[in-house]
Amino acid sequence: MSEFGTLESRIRRKSLMKKVMKAEETIQFFKSGMNLGWSGFTPAGYPKAVPIALADHVEKNNLQGKMKFNLFIGASVGAETENRWAQLDMIDRRWPYQTGKDISKGINEGRIRMGDKHLSLFAQDLGYGFYTENGRIDLAIIEVSAITEDCGLVLTSSCGVVPELMMVADRIILEVNTGQPSFEGMHDIVMSQNPPNRQPYLITKASSRIGTTSVPCDPDKIIAIVESKRRDKGRAFTDMDDTSEAIAAHIIDFFSNEVAKGRLPKNLLPLQSGVGSIANAVVGGLAKGPFKNLTVYTEVLQDTMLDLFDSGKLDFASSCSLSLSESPGFPRFFDNWEKYADKIVLRPLSISNAPEPIRRLGCIAMNTPVEFDIYAHANSTLVGGTRMINGLGGSGDFLRNGFLKIMHSPSTRPSKTDPIGITCVVPKAPHIDHTEHDLDVLVTEQGLADLRGLAPKDRAQMMIDKCVHPEYKPIIQEYFDMAKKECLAKGIGHEPQLFDRCFKMQQNLAKNGTMRIKNWDIKIDLCE
Template sequence: MSYGTLEDRVRRKSLLSKVMTAQDCIPFFKNGMNIGWSGFTPAGYPKEVPIALADHVEKNGLQGTTKYNLFVGASAGAETEDRWASLDMMDRRWPYQTGKNIAKGINTGKIRMGDKHLGHFAQDVGYGFYTENGRMDIAIIEVSAVTEEGGLVPTSSCGIVPELVRVADKIILEVNTGQPSFEGMHDIIMQEKPPRRQPILITSATHRVGTTYVPCDPEKIVAVVESKRRDKGRAFADMDDTSEAIADHIMDFLGNEVKKGRLPENLLPLQSGVGSIANAVVGGLTKGPFKNLTVYTEVLQDTMLDLFDSGKLDGASACSLSLSENPGFPRFFENWDKYADKIVLRPLSISNAPEPIRRLGCIAMNTPVEFDIYAHANSTLVGGTRMINGLGGSGDFLRNGYLKIMHSPSVRPTKTDPTGITCVVPKAPHIDHTEHDLDVLVTEQGLADLRGLAPKDRAQEIINKCVHPDYKDIIQEYFDMACRITLEKGIGHEPQLFDRCFKMQLNLAENGTMKIDNWDI
């Protein structure tokens, strides 16, 4: 199937003189360069040039001697960033990643990764905070089209393209003719730096306030490469009983908030993370009583198409349309007219900005690794030290939403014990979201509404509602003991015992389960 030629897509005709192959681009790249890509959660990332660079390194045995610092809005497809990692082509990587090889590189100290609230990352790239001279040597940007004026029309995500076109010295465009053009779906604002920054005037989820393209200085563009490769979006985990039970608790809670007059009947714009629980929540909404819903989030996934099909979703805003390679994108492309005008894709610096999230009053829902009895949550580091993917936008939404909800199964299995890990712990070994941010915690066991509760009341509510029965006595014993010891000393606002607060985690490392017999030191 043809979606138009390169010449159709590149309407700024002077750029056609810069058309070349991905291999032709290799000489632009030098060891140690700072490189920015378009893309966000494998959607809209460049493919031809990163793959050509990887092939070049592999063919010429340049592993470990040719390394780049890679900055992308979020993760990119495994065939690009993870392959770079497998070829030891990566020094620094910000602010989020996915892939076995890249995770290995990070946790063995070969790759220097840092994560940051995604909404911060986007603006901080624009502020020049990530490189010595504040610039990126090269940006590689996948586009649907280039307008007559040289405006870049993104593909399935906007990512940090607005910031990259400003701070990049050179720009390589990958024009994707292997899929329909997304022109018209984006809403781009080019934010000025303080003190000249202006209000972001978005007052509803799908309110359009910008342009459909990213203005770009054409003289920066050094190459135009045609690509026919599609996003390698993952198919997501099916729902399971645990996820469905969590979704049910959330649906009940939202219904009750409507009854109490704290939420309108069509709720408020929904933000939902990724994973099986998020899918179950969207599934719950598809079957549920709420109508005229809107979504203001960072990633739209396959289940969102179901919600559109149910007739309950009026419109959705996101940074990326991160559908599965199959069946997501084919389904979307075949039903373009049904979905396209209800979706707005925004730059990361807008989709994740506190300003619209707070103004619209998003209902933020995300899955952590674990949370503790005082409502601190770990979203990033398994066991407190091992990076999974990164913080993502969870903090952008959980800090600024109208309601801040985190949901998790109450337990996870180990090799030897099907409930060997409790996701509710006395003290989180790493904290990405603090007690000051979270309103509601949910497991399949129940939902704890923590609004207005002092720390010790919060702890008891979390133990009562969220902890798995296998761990209830253990954690209650810790909490009672911590209260007793610290209150006696007059230091018990938020009781912890620092000689044993991580005893369950240490037991897991040694004995494969967090179930301990006693709290002795």
């Protein structure tokens, strides 16, 4: 038995005990070509025992490329599952977000068909039956803490798209995780109706509870129950650096000014913060900063949130997942359960990322893109405009609907071929996930550009003045001046661009290893 209770004590609906089996025994249920749905979100709350057993089976029997599946999961899951599946050529389609070197390689070499979508849309569209031929998911694999007497699924460290999977899955395998405490009571589950019968989500503060603590499940669909003792392989903590600290300082300063002007309440508004070193620095800055009684309404909580709770500044946090590090995050959380548990609610992705509560609450959205351009279009997904990293995630859900829409990035990123680095502020983004209509404030360590109410050319000048790295400033200023002059002269200059030159910096990087071009001249022969 486990120190966290026996499997028997976790399966409170006793008639289900007869469906308990070993992970290896579930391999019989999988057939190549199946559409699979998993629990899990940003490596938290995903099934582990069954996917790993299946991967072992494929490896042992040399079935690489002969057992391929379509994977629909709320967001990324642990590398030991989806990335290992990619290594073993077990993935055909993957929606809507992923993490891992091998899965990314498979996508960018054309072996894995990935699609990304705003996460709130992915969740509901899955429930609408938009992703598969017959609208169904053949098999769902769900990690649970417990099963209630009436067959309610008590989830673990995330909610993901489990409610939608209950709507469209034909068969269900449950993994009961007895290797950690039960998360019972932390979830707020809403089984959303599809239109035209959908009802309002009556969330009016981050701490609002509008649902139930378990997900209703049809017991006849459950074909297997497997015990698992594996924990989430949560991401390692990203250290802060000077650049991130400078960005965070600009943002805290901006908040203070907005409070002074009466445009933000003294305790700000519910915060959404992405992942990574800048997000960590912002949370760190808030822990030391002047604002009290903060709340968080976001999609993922990471280790730094525990620091913010410990600082006494954070009253409550709502999220889709609790994505702590395997160590020290989760042990710290479990050891202090009483301190944190009643200040956190975990919601399904369709609720955590829904425009309705995000806009009503007036979230402050903060995310890091790959790059942004002078007019405030941002690329969040495709390096160089074509190579997928992870996916769009929920950035668009929060940026479109937030009270303030903030993106932050270092002004340059390291390059192997240029000691100054490549610029993250470009004349034209080679791929666009968030448009100029969706962003209010862009920040680099150089400064903060408050673009609210500015016309495109005014935005561009402010971006150059405030955000561009000094080494790139004269280059981008020259482009902007030239584009303005040429376009305005032709009466086509609302948002000036020169389509023969707008990607010259990127082209020069590919050819000569640097974006710091010597001039904007270019000679083009169209070969017609």
